[in-house]
Amino acid sequence: MLIDQVSAFIENKPGRLVEILTLLGEGGIDLRAYSVAETTEFGILRMLVDRPEDAVALLKAQGFRANKTEILGVAIPHVPGSSVAVLQVLSDAGINVEYTYAFVTPGAGDALLFLRVENNTAAQAALCAAGISLSEVKMLY
């Protein structure tokens, strides 16, 4: 399924990440997952939150650059090698993965894999054709 991911620009100066997270916390935005992509010049904070629209509005109102992007969420069995199966399908279909991250929810049987690809429709089609379930990623919300 497609999931709204919220991204925010982190200027390369101390305390910036804390400021963003504090702002979201005070705005009652619940973070389910986040990761930071960093370069020598800047960083990008990528988050999965309960209220993506509100999170973007809140960040923008406080002068941060933020946006919302649809990424692909796939529930995979929590067993060795399961993420490889998904990535292999995309690779075979010639679909580039820009970035990816995954996490396991304690107690749940499945793991969640998130993928940023250029063409979500093509990726979904390839995964469906390979018999990979694109069922609701329920445990996220």
Added chain:
Amino acid sequence: MPQDRYFQQIETASRDYLRAVQSARLIQMVRNCYENVPFYKAKFDALGLLPGDIHSIDDLQKLPFTTKQDLRDNYPYGLFAVSPDRLVRIHASSGTTGKQTVVGYTQEDVLHWSEGAARALVAAGCTKNDYVHVSYGYGLFTGGLGLHDGAALLGATVIPVSSGNTKRQVQILQDFHSDFLCCTPSYAMFIGETVAEMGIDPKTLPLRGGIFGAEPWTPNMRKEIERLLAIDAHDIYGLSEIAGPGVSYDCMAFDGLHVCEDYFYPEIVDPDTLRSLPDGEYGELVFTCIGKEALPLLRYRTRDISALTHETCSCGRTFVRMHKPRGRSDDMLIIRGVNVFPSQVEHVILEQGLEPNYQIIVERVDNLDVMTVMVELSDAMFSDSVSAIEVATARLRNAMLSTLGVSANIRLVDPRTLPRSEGKAVRVLDKRNVTEYHVGAKKE
């Protein structure tokens, strides 16, 4: 006249003789301006001035000023006083918003300019027996060809290396027996550091001296260059509007730069009132090209802040000396020898569809000028993808390089965090410690 001390006799001429030469040349130049440059004719008419009103160099203050803007308004050849059959050379330097400042020379102009550069070389101890290694860039920039022609006129052996490929420069310094090095001071520093990195003892190099210019440098840099290359480091000053390097130069006394006042007559004026200032007082340096044919500029405002002294130097030269420029009366920056105006940076930013909120930071890192342009990240430029932001940044960086002629780092910052364009926004943070420059040209 021992040629090992002065290149030409006029360098030690009496003040009276110099004034006579200057008066005769000014009268001729004013006529040339009036008759051949419509821009000056109009200025004279507006002032009710006729060439006949100028009788000697003492009448200089009756004449109108010329600015860089005048050159821009008459781009490219509008201020030239001669027809193309008499022109033998064009040079240009970067100007604001992409337009260059274009200058032209007759055969005679090139000769006078070369004399200036040759005088500078001789004042630094160079003779016709020496090998002169020119590492200034060759091209529209006056550095390369200026020192090249000067060394050739002196009869020295020119090694026209041009800039870049520093290890090869060092190889040539060693193998070609370079006696004098000519380049920007920051490049001299870089060459010196490369010498050390290559494990070469600078004392084993044949090099005896260096002539460095085209950018401001500090007394500390001079000491460092002298240590790294085991030479005496001499300053050379010039600007293409007047001629190029060789307008003024250090002698062995290192007590101010001797101005070739037989061709380039200097004044110091208050940049606000434009009134002439006496010897010793700092103000804007103004030149009248009394010896120029192709581009005879009257009272050209250099925007460099300096002071003059007419006392005879301990080296014996009577030529007026100018202090090493200690700053600018406009916002022009000199980055690795290239003139950069903040308005050019703004032009690029607007052209790239960004808001004109920016800040320029100039630092000297490992003795090289580094310019960083801080730009507020626009909504359109932001993406969740690192590569998309990097591509947009690279596009901006390339646009800067092609407009400014010098590279700039781009640093993205959050929106609404830089000073706004209204009021007196601090656009430029020059951390190169400019105050250090006026500690005096005199060397301990």
